[in-house]
Amino acid sequence: MLVYAYLIYDVASFSWQVALADSLLTNGILAIGCIILSNMLGYYQPKNERLFSLLLLTAVLTVIVVFATKYSLNYLFNSHTAYQSFLDSSLPFRSIVMFLCLGWCGLANVLWYRLEEQSETQGRFLAAQNLAKEAELNKLRHQLQPHFLFNSLNSVYALTIVNPTEAGTMITKLAAFLRGTLKRDDEVWVSVADEMEYIQLYLDIEKVRFSHRLSLDVKIEEETLGLCLPGTLLQPIVENAIKFGLYNTSAAITITISVKLEKNILVICVANPYDPEMNATKGTGFGLSAIRRRLYLLFADSNLLQTETQNNNLYITTLKIPQKDDKNNTN
Incomplete structure (x- = not known):
């Protein structure tokens, strides 16, 4: 002006x-x-x-x-x-x-x-993407649960005939496990301590199913107990290890679970024996593929779940969960 x-x-x-x-x-x-x-x-x-x-x-x-x-x-x-x-x-x-x-x-x-x-x-597009991602995550979580439930119910049915006492024990543990599952449905992230407590309930049920044939070796570093991982993510991996570790064998087996921290990454390894001649490594079907998909949706990384075989007939599944500095993950 x-x-x-x-x-x-x-x-x-x-x-x-x-x-x-x-x-x-x-x-x-x-x-x-x-x-x-x-x-x-x-x-x-x-x-x-x-x-x-x-x-x-x-x-x-x-x-x-x-x-x-x-x-x-x-x-x-x-x-x-x-x-x-x-x-x-x-x-x-x-x-x-x-x-x-x-x-x-x-x-x-x-x-x-x-x-x-x-x-x-x-x-609006990002909000729709987030809703779609949440819907897919919920779908994947709920698809993995019935597989274990059906197997457990079949085992309960078999135990009611040969060992009613063990069947009652298994039903009690199964009820506690499912009650915990319902409480965790809305939780995307849980601590390692909570997840391992949840896994222990599952392992107790499996030990009832397989009795003396199943041994467990669980090693958890104390510094990892407060770290976070997606809820109900580990159970399908452990189930896969038990299922294919006992595949076509009547011998006793040992499932090894180790939890440690490496360079700010939570590393969980699940190892089970397998027989190459029985093609026991087919355990990379829906369960593990669904976990890979869920990890990709959460972290945009398709390499966080890896599987390998070793010469001593061990099949090892390694799960890696990146951790934030404050150990407080958000979705």
Whole structure:
């Protein structure tokens, strides 16, 4: 505004009073035009193929602003002949400048509203993605549970015939296990201590099922007890190890579970013996693939669950859970 007043004062050689009055009135009317244009674009946003309508709207507002400015300045300086002559001669230049200002204002508003709309769309898309991810995580968790339940019920049925006392013990432990499962359905993250307590209930049930044939060797480093991992993630891995460790064999086996911390990563290894001739490594079907999918949804890393075989006929499943510095994971 001051630059505009200085140009009138210096180039047109009018007094400071005339220059400031012209600048204030012209810029004030232009500002009103910009406000009107911004409000109109707030209610109506032209599509990409209809940007011509924005130019047309800008041109119409320019005509109105130019007319209002000329009328106001003529009225204000009606007795100033030299100024009125200057006003008439500068009108084309004023019109171009006002059109450019209004056009810039219009484009800036369109870009602002487009960015705002794009941000809202992105927010809705991310919210939908999170809901879809949560739904898939819940689906995977609930798909893994019935597999164990059906096996346990079959074992209970068999025990009721040959050993009713053991069947009663197993039903009690199974009820406690399922009660814990229901409590954990809404928990994405649990501590290692809670997860191992949950796993111990499962192992107690399996020891009832397989009696003297199943031995367990569980090693947990004390510093890992407060760390976090996704709930009900370990049980399908242990179930897979027990199932395929006992595959087509009547001999006693030992399942080894170790929990340790390596470079701020929780590492859980589950090892079970297997017979290569019996193709016991088929345990990488739905259970482990579902766990891989769940880990990928949580961490965007497809290498957090790994399996390997060793020469001493051991099948090892390694689960890695990245930990935050504060050991407080969030989904």
